[in-house]
Amino acid sequence: MNPPRVRIQTEDFDLSAEVDALRRQDPHVGAVCTFVGTVRDRNDGQSVSTMELEHYPGMTEKAIEAMIDEAARRFDIFGARVIHRVGLLQPLDQIVLVAVTSAHRGESFQACEFLMDYLKTQAPFWKKEQTPEGARWVDARASDDAALAKWGIQAVNA
Known part of the structure; x- marks a missing residue:
């Protein structure tokens, strides 16, 4: 049985x-491309002590x-x-974690980047950072929307 393509979880994951x-x-499979995103200690010039992520169960998995x-079509x-x-x-x-397999590296790299660009702007997640000035919600950046636009997709939050 194949593991699910999408998992939303609180626990950490093992890349290997x-x-x-x-x-x-x-x-x-001749190529595997992976991207792992991590929590930074700074954002927009401010120190970040924690990040809290929320999602809409069921809807988030379906969107991903x-x-x-779409990546498989492209x-x-x-x-x-x-x-x-x-x-x-x-x-x-x-x-x-975004991981993609293909016969050759080019397709894996492109699909991985496409999925990450899509996730960054379109997946229904809400992020709240704790800074020395208090809590703040994090919005998608204009650069994230521009990254999605290069795939011919207009960000719905733009």
Whole structure:
């Protein structure tokens, strides 16, 4: 049985185990591209002590599944996995994993970047940072919207 393509979870993930599960017993795989996002200790020039992520259960998974389906339509990939953490996270904690397999590196790189650009602006997550000045909600940046636009997609939050 194949593991789910999308997981939203509070616990950390093991990059090696996830990549192994994605490519296991598929002799067609010639490339695996991964992206791991982590919590930074600074954002917009301010110190960040924690980040709290919230999501809309069911809706978030469905939106990410649709993103993976779109990546598979655009790129010649074999598989993809997205793991996104929610809850209270500290600097250095892993937040997100995007992993993609294909026959050749170009398709994996492009699909991985596409998925991350899509996730950054379109996935229904809400992020709140704790700074010395108090809590603040984090919005998508104009640069995130521009990254999505290069794929021919207009950000719905723009």
